[in-house]
Amino acid sequence: EIVLTQSPGTLSLSPGERATLSCRASQGISSSYLAWYQQRPGQAPRLLVYGASRRATGIPDRFSGSGSGTDFILTISRLEPEDFVVYYCQQYGNSPYTFGQGTKLEIK
Amino acid sequence: QVQLQESGPGLVKPSETLSLTCTVSGGSVTSGTYYWSWIRQPPGKGLEWIGYIYDSGNTNYNPSLKSRVTISVDTSKNQFSLKLNSVTAADTAVYYCASRMLFRGYFEYWGQGTLVTVSS
Secondary structure, X not given: OOOEEEEOOEEEEOOOOOEXXXXXXXXXXXXXXXXXXEEOXXXXXXXXXXXXXXXXXXXXXXXXXXXXEEEEXXXXXXXXXXXXXXXXXXXXXXXOOEXXXXXXXXXX | XXXXXXXXXXXXXXXXXXXXXEEEEOOOOOOOOEEEEEEEEOOOOOOEEEEEEEOOOEEEEOOOOHHHEEEEEEOOOOEEEEEEOOOOHXXXXXXXXXXXXXXXXXXXXXXXXXXXXEOO
């Protein structure tokens, strides 16, 4: 099973700043089969990025993904107030599919 | 666009079987285009993939739950279901049904989730 470790656990920033969220895999993820999700309180996760760097339909361009192999990054270029929620990475290169433990983005 | 809606009991007794159903609209459970999944999230914790079914009968389960899980399809109702037996308090979670398309492993469509509590 591929273990995904997200860091930091909590990130404190201000609106307008740039956020960098990390996801590290315990082994290489084939073909960059890595996705990012956003989860608001009481809601289901929402797909943001797939294939490590492809934005899902309707996702603002301030969200971008990068990385390959074992190290992946989600960048939010200019934080909006609604961005201060929880983010998860997920790998789908190997079964069982696994998720990271999440990064909580909080207002500083 | 696919829409998903979970339903089922919100309270299950320890050692009994948890049963949930996901009703699909905007797509067919028999289409072969989608893989139909269950994912859960214990309160305040992260996400765990439980398993999926596709092509009306082919399944893949998380090894951590495989001995207790069954996912099936009801084509007449355009639904798919989850059964998890011998539950304990550790199975208390929000359960989501979700779908991914063939050749894609990420989950594009999610139900709203349903909280199942295991308690006597």
